[in-house]
Amino acid sequence: MPRETFYNLPEVKRGKVESAAIDEFSQYAYDSASINRIIDMAGIPKGSFYQYFEDKKDVYRYVIDRLVEKKMAHLKPMLENPLQDNFFDLLFKLYRGGLEFALSNPQLQMITSKILADRKHPVFLELMHDHINASEQVFHILLEKGIERGEIRADIDLELSAHILSTLNTAFADYYLEKKGSIIEEDYLAYVSRHITFLKQGMGSEKSR
Amino acid sequence: MPRETFYNLPEVKRGKVESAAIDEFSQYAYDSASINRIIDMAGIPKGSFYQYFEDKKDVYRYVIDRLVEKKMAHLKPMLENPLQDNFFDLLFKLYRGGLEFALSNPQLQMITSKILADRKHPVFLELMHDHINASEQVFHILLEKGIERGEIRADIDLELSAHILSTLNTAFADYYLEKKGSIIEEDYLAYVSRHITFLKQGMGSEKSR
DNA sequence: TTAGAATGTGACCATAAAGTCATATGACCA
DNA sequence: TGGTCATATGACTTTATGGTCACATTCTAA
Numbered sequence: 517m518p519r520e521t522f523y524n525l526p527e528v529k530r531g532k533v534e535s536a537a538i539d540e541f542s543q544y545a546y547d548s549a550s551i552n553r554i555i556d557m558a559g560i561p562k563g564s565f566y567q568y569f570e571d572k573k574d575v576y577r578y579v580i581d582r583l584v585e586k587k588m589a590h591l592k593p594m595l596e597n598p599l600q601d602n603f604f605d606l607l608f609k610l611y612r613g614g615l616e617f618a619l620s621n622p623q624l625q626m627i628t629s630k631i632l633a634d635r636k637h638p639v640f641l642e643l644m645h646d647h648i649n650a651s652e653q654v655f656h657i658l659l660e661k662g663i664e665r666g667e668i669r670a671d672i673d674l675e676l677s678a679h680i681l682s683t684l685n686t687a688f689a690d691y692y693l694e695k696k697g698s699i700i701e702e703d704y705l706a707y708v709s710r711h712i713t714f715l716k717q718g719m720g721s722e723k724s725r
Numbered sequence: 726m727p728r729e730t731f732y733n734l735p736e737v738k739r740g741k742v743e744s745a746a747i748d749e750f751s752q753y754a755y756d757s758a759s760i761n762r763i764i765d766m767a768g769i770p771k772g773s774f775y776q777y778f779e780d781k782k783d784v785y786r787y788v789i790d791r792l793v794e795k796k797m798a799h800l801k802p803m804l805e806n807p808l809q810d811n812f813f814d815l816l817f818k819l820y821r822g823g824l825e826f827a828l829s830n831p832q833l834q835m836i837t838s839k840i841l842a843d844r845k846h847p848v849f850l851e852l853m854h855d856h857i858n859a860s861e862q863v864f865h866i867l868l869e870k871g872i873e874r875g876e877i878r879a880d881i882d883l884e885l886s887a888h889i890l891s892t893l894n895t896a897f898a899d900y901y902l903e904k905k906g907s908i909i910e911e912d913y914l915a916y917v918s919r920h921i922t923f924l925k926q927g928m929g930s931e932k933s934r
Numbered sequence: 935t936t937a938g939a940a941t942g943t944g945a946c947c948a949t950a951a952a953g954t955c956a957t958a959t960g961a962c963c964a
Numbered sequence: 965t966g967g968t969c970a971t972a973t974g975a976c977t978t979t980a981t982g983g984t985c986a987c988a989t990t991c992t993a994a
Contacts (some may be wrong), residue, residue, distance in 0.1 A: 563945095772971095
């Protein structure tokens with residue numbers, strides 16, 4: 517946890533530090549991220565930085581907490597009544613939400629991808645016993661319900677399918693971000709919709725079933 | 726390219742250096758990988774290392790070349806007559822091949838994942854103008870053919886679908902590698918088969934189409 | 935006005951990194 | 965035996981890292 521001093525900081529200065537940290541961790545994995553670059557970006561001396569944070573892990577935890585907080589806030593409305601929609605309608609909302617989050621917070625999305633790629637790193641095992649795989653767990657539950665309701669084929673592998681939905685959720689947003697870049701360019705809702713159709717019906721034609 | 730000296734090395738010593746390098750790059754991303762650790766593992770002095778390789782990039786390139794070479798050798802038979810199978814039979818072979826490769830070369834598989842996660846790193850842009858996205862391109866071609874033959878729905882997004890197939894190919898192998906022995910007791914061929922069924926038919930039940 | 939607490943600050947430390955180089959060793963040929 | 969060439973070697977250089985700390989400054993309250 518950041519020190520009291522950090523929270524007492526004038527808002528603009530605290531914001532500069534936070535932005536610098538997010539910027540650094542969006543470009544570099546935990547090990548390669550540099551405190552020196554962060555303080556240069558933020559325009560604060562090194563001594564000050566260590567008044568605010570205990571160590572590197574501490575800033576990183578802070579950044580991840582902000583990330584989770586923002587993402588949760590974004591997805592919360594969709595998970596309020598998860599069982600009133602049918603599975604694929606809810607899936608659409610979740611993927612749309614994920615994409616919108618990525619488009620409006622590209623740096624946080626980049627951090628998300630880095631975390632997933634690096635998830636076996638010691639620092640995560642220590643830092644994230646909470647929210648890692650939260651996404652996978654949500655999809656697991658939803659899939660179970662979907663099977664009960666007969667919306668999902670009963671012969672799927674639950675664990676694997678939950679993993680795939682979670683992986684693709686991030687991968688899909690990453691892909692869109694990389695290829696399209698901005699939300700205005702094209703009808704991204706149609707794009708999400710086509711992706712959900714793939715998840716529901718696969719790539720195969722009628723003929724090939 | 727490694728220096729002449731490296732190739733003149735007695736096979737066993739050269740093998741030790743190669744293994745040490747592969748081991749290091751399977752555990753650490755390019756930036757975090759350490760030459761010092763490599764030479765300690767290989768049991769050679771630092772001076773010798775720099776007789777063999779020009780710099781860090783040079784060993785890395787060497788490792789990647791070995792990786793691509795081995796993977797190609799493994800997948801070659803499946804790509805010999807790509808159009809004699811229907812799309813999903815070929816897809817099955819490719820996913821099976823990918824999984825078998827991962828199972829018999831777990832370290833190389835780990836390197837593959839790291840490369841994909843880190844693909845925007847300067848060193849890759851310089852090093853891999855060849856074979857990056859080779860996988861995506863193959864899938865792209867196969868999908869086109871599949872559409873022509875009416876095996877694939879004509880309304881899919883080609884680029885995105887190729888990307889998904891490529892991403893899932895690696896993700897699927899990673900997942901199996903991580904989970905095998907614990908929750909997966911099923912024979913791996915049946916596992917691949919079920920995954921291909923998902924790609925073909927999706928997760929949706931008949932009712933929900 | 936002044937004591938004391940909270941903050942700010944950058945020189946400094948130990949450590950590790952990639953890469954160099956002068957010298958030592960060994961092999962091959964005359 | 966002597967000379968030349970490829971190879972082996974580890975001390976060394978430079979640069980960066982995460983983190984510390986003695987001291988300076990500012991703020992608060994009595």
